[in-house]
Amino acid sequence: MDTRIITIDGPAGAGKTTTSKMLSKKLNCVYVDTGALYRGVAYEIQQQNIQWENDEKLAHFLKNLDLQFVLQKGEFVLQSYGQDITGFIRTPEIAMLASASSAKPLVRAALLGIQRGIAKIQDAVFEGRDMGTVVFPDAAFKFFLVADLFVRAQRRFDEMPEAKRNLETVEQEMSRRDTNDYKRKEAPLKPAQDAITIDSSHLTIEEVVQKIIKIIENT
Ligand code: DC
Numbered sequence: 720m721d722t723r724i725i726t727i728d729g730p731a732g733a734g735k736t737t738t739s740k741m742l743s744k745k746l747n748c749v750y751v752d753t754g755a756l757y758r759g760v761a762y763e764i765q766q767q768n769i770q771w772e773n774d775e776k777l778a779h780f781l782k783n784l785d786l787q788f789v790l791q792k793g794e795f796v797l798q799s800y801g802q803d804i805t806g807f808i809r810t811p812e813i814a815m816l817a818s819a820s821s822a823k824p825l826v827r828a829a830l831l832g833i834q835r836g837i838a839k840i841q842d843a844v845f846e847g848r849d850m851g852t853v854v855f856p857d858a859a860f861k862f863f864l865v866a867d868l869f870v871r872a873q874r875r876f877d878e879m880p881e882a883k884r885n886l887e888t889v890e891q892e893m894s895r896r897d898t899n900d901y902k903r904k905e906a907p908l909k910p911a912q913d914a915i916t917i918d919s920s921h922l923t924i925e926e927v928v929q930k931i932i933k934i935i936e937n938t
Contacts, residue, residue, distance in 0.1 A: 723748070723842040724857075725935070726850035729864035730897050730908060731814070732871025734919045734927055738864065739846040741928045746844070746935075751788065751837055753847035753854075754817070755797045756830045758808035759786045761816035763799055771820050781829040788837065811884065811892055818896045821848075822903040848900055851911035860935055863910035864927070866920040868894060 725746070727739045736752065743750035760781075764771050769780045788795040796805045807813075820826055827849075834854050837843060845854070851861035866874075872890035884892075900908040910916055915934060919927050 725860045726858045733864040743844040748842035757817040757821040818899045848908040849906035853906045861914035863914045863916045
């Protein structure tokens with residue numbers, strides 16, 4: 720690979736998004752949120768009322784899928800059939816459906832090309848669940864961010880402006896998503912053998928980014 724790829728994997732709420740965005744700015748490269756792709760699939764499953772658990776119906780749906788990342792002012796926005804859907808994919812329902820449907824090998828295979836296509840042409844920080852293990856096994860640097868469930872739930876809760884859920888529900892949903900993501904057969908959430916794990920439970924995001932930058936600069 721001629722481009723420099725950095726992968727940040729880990730469970731929801733571990734600080735991946737803020738860390739990856741800050742890191743990409745410091746390294747002057749693009750940031751790619753691969754969770755958005757899985758959320759995009761879930762969004763269209765919901766919109767089109769697809770029976771995704773049926774492989775035949777899922778395959779037909781995926782054949783016609785038209786998800787794309789488009790660069791706007793240096794940042795990727797997600798388009799589906801040419802429409803910007805970035806604003807529609809951040810709901811707890813879509814998160815849960817993305818977690819469930821992403822266990823399907825057909826879904827994962829359909830999204831692989833989009834991710835590798837971006838990496839071919841530019842340096843990038845990729846955030847996800849299987850970046851270091853499956854999508855970019857040869858990445859220059861791999862990090863796995865973790866944090867205690869309670870801390871992660873509190874962070875997610877604090878991000879919700881008009882709290883439609885209580886903290887306990889957020890924690891329960893997160894725990895369910897953890898189980899889905901860690902336990903699935905295909906590309907489960909786990910650190911690559913050569914990934915560096917950082918526990919962000921008691922660190923600020925700036926401290927996490929500093930740690931990562933130090934590792935990159937000293938390698
Ligand atoms: O990162 P996120 O919370 O937006 O991701 C939503 C779901 O998508 C997550 O629960 C599991 C799935 N996902 C995945 O399977 N592989 C990725 N690389 C990114 C996300």
